[in-house]
Amino acid sequence: MYNPHSQALLVDHFFNKPKLDIHFQTRLATNLSAIRDRFVRLYGEREDLDDHLGRLIDVMSKAYESRDKALKKSDFQRERNPDWFLSEQIAGMMFYVDRFCGDLPMLRKKLDYFEELGINLLHIMPVLESPEGRSDGGYAVSDYRKVDAKFGTMEDVQGLARDLHRKGMYLMFDMVINHTSEDHEWAKKAKAGDKTYQDYYYCYDSRNIPDQFEQSLPQVFPDTAPGNFTYHEDMRKWVMTVFNNYQWDLNYTNPTVLIEMIDVLLFIANQGIDIIRLDALAFMWKRVGTDSQNLEEAHILVQIMKACMQVVAPGTIFLAEAIVAPHHIVRYFGNGRSVSNECDIAYNATLMTLLWDTVATKSNKLLTNSLHQIPKKPEGTTWLNYIRCHDDIGLGYEDHHAQQVGYDGRAHRSFLTDFLTGKIDWSFSRGMPFMEDKSNGTARISGSLASLAGLERAIQENDEYARELAIRRIILLHSIIISYGGIPLLYSGDEVAALNDYSFQSHKDHKSDNRWVHRPKMNWEEAKLRHEEGTAENRVFHATKVLLAIRKQSPEFADQNNCYLVDAHNDHLLGYMRQNDSGKTFVIANLNDHPERIYFDLMIQLGFDMRAGVRDKVRDKTIDFSNYELKLEPYEFYWIKQQ
Numbered sequence: 001m002y003n004p005h006s007q008a009l010l011v012d013h014f015f016n017k018p019k020l021d022i023h024f025q026t027r028l029a030t031n032l033s034a035i036r037d038r039f040v041r042l043y044g045e046r047e048d049l050d051d052h053l054g055r056l057i058d059v060m061s062k063a064y065e066s067r068d069k070a071l072k073k074s075d076f077q078r079e080r081n082p083d084w085f086l087s088e089q090i091a092g093m094m095f096y097v098d099r100f101c102g103d104l105p106m107l108r109k110k111l112d113y114f115e116e117l118g119i120n121l122l123h124i125m126p127v128l129e130s131p132e133g134r135s136d137g138g139y140a141v142s143d144y145r146k147v148d149a150k151f152g153t154m155e156d157v158q159g160l161a162r163d164l165h166r167k168g169m170y171l172m173f174d175m176v177i178n179h180t181s182e183d184h185e186w187a188k189k190a191k192a193g194d195k196t197y198q199d200y201y202y203c204y205d206s207r208n209i210p211d212q213f214e215q216s217l218p219q220v221f222p223d224t225a226p227g228n229f230t231y232h233e234d235m236r237k238w239v240m241t242v243f244n245n246y247q248w249d250l251n252y253t254n255p256t257v258l259i260e261m262i263d264v265l266l267f268i269a270n271q272g273i274d275i276i277r278l279d280a281l282a283f284m285w286k287r288v289g290t291d292s293q294n295l296e297e298a299h300i301l302v303q304i305m306k307a308c309m310q311v312v313a314p315g316t317i318f319l320a321e322a323i324v325a326p327h328h329i330v331r332y333f334g335n336g337r338s339v340s341n342e343c344d345i346a347y348n349a350t351l352m353t354l355l356w357d358t359v360a361t362k363s364n365k366l367l368t369n370s371l372h373q374i375p376k377k378p379e380g381t382t383w384l385n386y387i388r389c390h391d392d393i394g395l396g397y398e399d400h401h402a403q404q405v406g407y408d409g410r411a412h413r414s415f416l417t418d419f420l421t422g423k424i425d426w427s428f429s430r431g432m433p434f435m436e437d438k439s440n441g442t443a444r445i446s447g448s449l450a451s452l453a454g455l456e457r458a459i460q461e462n463d464e465y466a467r468e469l470a471i472r473r474i475i476l477l478h479s480i481i482i483s484y485g486g487i488p489l490l491y492s493g494d495e496v497a498a499l500n501d502y503s504f505q506s507h508k509d510h511k512s513d514n515r516w517v518h519r520p521k522m523n524w525e526e527a528k529l530r531h532e533e534g535t536a537e538n539r540v541f542h543a544t545k546v547l548l549a550i551r552k553q554s555p556e557f558a559d560q561n562n563c564y565l566v567d568a569h570n571d572h573l574l575g576y577m578r579q580n581d582s583g584k585t586f587v588i589a590n591l592n593d594h595p596e597r598i599y600f601d602l603m604i605q606l607g608f609d610m611r612a613g614v615r616d617k618v619r620d621k622t623i624d625f626s627n628y629e630l631k632l633e634p635y636e637f638y639w640i641k642q643q
Contacts, residue, residue: 023076024064027314028057031307034341038300038307043255052255056308059259063266063312071272074165075315085275085317085344086382088557090170091482091548092121094389095492096137097151099521104152108163115167117495117541118548121487122164123172123277125390127151131183133509134246137390137519138174139279140181144264154271161272170274172319177261178280179247182239186260187248191234200257201248202240202286204229210238212288217242223435224512242283242292252284252301262308269313276309277319278302278343281332294328302342303334317344319384323394326350330375339380348383348486350374353396355387355477356445359429359453360419362592363571365405366412370397371565382559383486387477387494388452392434392444392515393420414441420452421445428454428466430500432514448493448518450474451500455536459499469593471497471536472635475543476589479618479637482547483578483587485563493520495544496527497536550617550639555582566606572596573632577606585617586640590632600628603640613643 036053043049078084093114097103101110104127114122126138129146138148147154161171180187189197204210210229217228220243229238230245240249250257268276285297302318309316320332320343329349334342354367377383395416399409418424420431421443431447450456453473458466474497482488501520504510530541551557556578566575572592578585586606590596600610603625608614614623617639623630630638 020061020064023072024061024311027311028060031311032057035304035307038304039255041300042253042297046255049255052259056259056262059263060266060308060312063263063270067270067313068272070165071270071313071315075313078315082339083380083558085487086380086559088554089552090121090487091119091551092123092170092172092384092487092489093117093119093492093495094123094125094172094489095522096125096390096519097127099519100492101522103150104147104156104160108156108160111163111167111169114169117545118552119490120167120169121172121275121489122169123275123489124174126174126176127157128176130181131246134181134183134244136244136247139176140179140244140247141176142181142183143185145267157271161274165272171272172275172277173268173271173273174277174279175265175268176279177250177265178283179241179243179249182246182248184248191232193235198235198237199254200251200260202251203235203237205237207238209288210240213240213286213292216289216291218291221435240286243280249283249286252297258301258304262305265305265309266312269309269316273316275317275319275345277321278305279321281320281343282322282324282328294322294324294331299331299334299342302332306334306340306342319343320346323347323349323391323396325396325398326370326374330377333377333381336378336380340378344380345382345384345487346377347389348385348484349394349396351383351481351484352386352388353394355480356393356395356420356452357397357416358574358591359473359477360416360427364574364591365571366397366402366407367574368565368567369405370401373398373401376561379561383484384489385481385484385486386489386491387481388447388449388491388518389489390491390515390519392446393431394444395442410440410442417442417445420447422457428457428470430454430456432500432517434514446514446517448498448500448520449477449491450494450497450536451518453477455497456499467536469634471539474540476591476635476637478540478544479547479587479639480574480589482544482551483557483585483639484576485559485561485578487559488548488551490544491518492522495541496530497540498523498526547618554578554585554617556580556585568598568602570596570598573598583641587637588632588640589637590635593634595634596632597629598632599630600625608640608642614640615643617641
């Protein structure tokens with residue numbers, strides 16, 4: 001739509017200046033009206049609005065001029081294939097570089113490991129410079145343009161991206177956009193009394209406004225970082241620190257901060273990054289009287305960032321790190337109908353949480369009821385499906401969804417906490433409570449996949465049958481995230497059934513944060529057991545490798561909003577269909593530790609020609625329905641296609 005204000009900005013910017021190529025000009029002209037409209041919604045009262053927009057255009061122009069030709073070529077190709085990241089060919093793994101292999105140069109030598117498994121998307125956890133001992137695992141950034149020396153250099157990031165692209169692989173990079181380290185240059189200048197940089201943060205002379213905020217702000221880390229403000233004697237001000245007292249929240253009510261962050265995002269994209277993970281984006285806008293999460297202004301900020309990325313580097317897309325209620329998560333895809341105008345990918349935190357519910361209850365009730373009620377996401381977007389990640393597991397289902405299936409939401413959450421932390425004597429799970437709320441007996445959960453799934457207890461008790469069931473659970477959970485709608489993302493170590501690592505308790509920087517129990521260093525000697533038949537490492541690695549390979553041979557596993565839950569008339573069975581023009585696959589999984597059955601008539605209802613027969617893609621064999629039923633052993637699953 002023609003906008004005279006945007007047209008005037010374009011004329012003012014480009015008149016008597018060297019012209020950028022037609023691709024940049026077209027993208028800028030296409031997006032500038034939307035960018036300006038959103039600036040007006042956030043900053044419309046400011047007289048210097050167009051001055052800020054002019055600076056933003058300069059930032060985009062310079063970023064485009066410095067973008068590598070190979071990346072511009074990739075942008076051009078992805079514009080013609082905008083659904084590239086929806087492909088069934090993509091599968092990822094996330095990891096801390098230092099705990100996986102040491103540093104970035106060594107990581108470049110480990111790419112054959114990912115190829116062996118079938119992984120082609122690497123999500124490296126934060127590698128930007130952060131203070132030793134006050135880094136929050138890299139989420140307290142002190143320099144957005146410098147890689148921490150322990151990992152290598154920014155040139156190593158560029159080299160890794162080039163290596164991956166040559167192999168047809170992709171790189172995801174973490175960006176912390178809600179806050180900086182107190183050691184960041186901006187914060188240091190604020191501490192020194194520079195009013196310009198104090199306005200980059202929420203700084204207050206007294207407790208008056210902070211106390212107003214505290215009335216409605218929840219606490220993220222109540223045990224280790226209570227409250228949301230920290231007093232700094234050197235500048236005699238209170239600073240908003242929602243996460244840890246060394247992480248200063250950025251003040252996006254100041255448009256200069258937004259432009260600075262867009263400049264940083266474009267710089268990161270220009271290193272060859274395919275996907276940028278936007279950390280804690282739900283927290284970006286604060287308002288007294290609210291919980292300052294998921295506010296409309298936070299969405300507008302992301303929309304501006306997205307539009308600027310589309311102008312400069314349309315081949316780089318966004319992942320939303322928004323671990324919030326299901327109806328809030330979907331909003332971070334934006335309000336576009338066919339494409340995202342915010343994030344292209346979002347963590348499927350609802351599926352993750354509810355998979356752990358199925359582990360504890362052996363029932364699909366809460367999972368299927370909740371998934372049925374998640375709003376449909378826009379076409380051209382996708383989920384990131386995961387069993388666990390570097391963070392804790394929050395039991396964030398909706399209480400009214402629990403009530404609909406006969407659970408008391410609060411009591412059920414308490415049960416799950418007790419089960420997953422092994423407080424119930426018959427529980428096989430060996431998690432640890434994180435940020436425990438003793439008033440209601442609930443907590444978030446730390447623990448590795450294998451330990452939560454029962455392998456640790458089975459080994460300790462030398463119980464071979466329990467070990468067998470634990471391995472089956474692990475493989476079943478991998479099967480679900482690999483076959484469900486979205487991109488599967490494994491957490492490093494889960495592919496070889498790594499157990500909890502309790503050594504964090506003796507580490508000075510980790511002992512106060514038990515999430516490090518599921519962030520073990522990769523034991524490459526134990527990883528060699530993936531080639532030794534019968535070991536847990538071998539069984540999990542091999543099964544995961546097979547499932548990933550089958551996924552890549554199944555076009556119906558591309559995410560085109562084509563995943564449909566199927567009622568198998570049995571609470572212990574989870575079923576769903578993946579279907580498009582190329583064919584269909586019916587996934588059925590037994591969540592129980594006892595055998596369950598599906599029946600012949602269900603297959604007919606799903607449209608299978610049972611006279612021609614059906615085949616299991618996992619075992620590559622015909623399924624025998626001669627008795628008009630299929631028996632599923634404990635934690636067994638089938639990927640069924642027409643014969």
